[in-house]
Amino acid sequence: MNNNKYKILIIEDEDNINNLLKALLETSGYQVISSKSCSNGQMLFASHRPDLVILDLGLPDYDGMDFLKEVRKDSLTPIIVLSARTNEKDKVDALDIGANDYVTKPFSSAELMARVRSALRISRRSIGEGKLSGVRFKSGDLEIDYDARRVFVDKTEVTLTQTEYNILAFLSKHSGKVMTYTSIIRDIWGYYDINSTKKLQVNMANIRKKLGDKPGKNNYIVNELGVGYRMCEIDE
Ligand code: CA
Numbered sequence: 021m022n023n024n025k026y027k028i029l030i031i032e033d034e035d036n037i038n039n040l041l042k043a044l045l046e047t048s049g050y051q052v053i054s055s056k057s058c059s060n061g062q063m064l065f066a067s068h069r070p071d072l073v074i075l076d077l078g079l080p081d082y083d084g085m086d087f088l089k090e091v092r093k094d095s096l097t098p099i100i101v102l103s104a105r106t107n108e109k110d111k112v113d114a115l116d117i118g119a120n121d122y123v124t125k126p127f128s129s130a131e132l133m134a135r136v137r138s139a140l141r142i143s144r145r146s147i148g149e150g151k152l153s154g155v156r157f158k159s160g161d162l163e164i165d166y167d168a169r170r171v172f173v174d175k176t177e178v179t180l181t182q183t184e185y186n187i188l189a190f191l192s193k194h195s196g197k198v199m200t201y202t203s204i205i206r207d208i209w210g211y212y213d214i215n216s217t218k219k220l221q222v223n224m225a226n227i228r229k230k231l232g233d234k235p236g237k238n239n240y241i242v243n244e245l246g247v248g249y250r251m252c253e254i255d256e
Pocket residue numbers: 032033034076077078079
């Protein structure tokens with residue numbers, strides 16, 4: 021695939037990481053612009069309208085979270101947060117403010133590039149097809165027919181409860197993006213109580229068992245521990 025049309029903005033103050041990212045992305049054929057501060061990043065964002073942003077949180081002038089809030093006021097451009105902050109609350113906050121993904125430093129190049137491809141795929145799909153209703157979701161052997169509310173693995177129908185189906189459909193409509201526990205619970209049950217997380221975990225365990233997900237395998241749904249779940253897009 022030719023990626024040349026995609027422009028990626030890197031906002032990262034550490035020279036070695038900034039240079040590494042630039043080299044990685046350019047090798048894959050992306051156009052790259054980069055900034056070492058939040059305010060300069062905002063200017064570049066406004067003037068270049070990149071297709072994707074890779075954002076560090078600890079920046080010399082402002083916090084990357086400020087950039088995220090500012091951009092999300094009027095733009096859906098995918099943003100991958102790249103940060104040394106490892107605690108779950110920071111991840112959840114960034115995702116809830118509107119980051120598409122969160123990668124912790126030190127990161128693996130292959131993993132980061134997979135996240136980049138995934139974030140660009142989401143944005144291309146939402147521009148190209150608008151709403152997903154009336155279409156089918158496909159990831160590897162998994163297929164979801166949204167109109168009929170039916171799910172198939174390897175062409176065999178999988179029987180899910182209404183709640184299980186709703187969770188799976190919600191994750192698939194945001195595939196590639198980590199959905200926090202809170203965002204899933206709000207969408208599925210509409211409210212949050214002390215049993216919500218447990219309820220979600222039980223449903224998730226059943227869904228994953230029915231889909232045939234096994235620990236350590238290339239699975240459809242990944243549990244980002246303490247943060248949320250991500251539906252993966254597995255290529256044919
Ligand atoms: Ca930094």
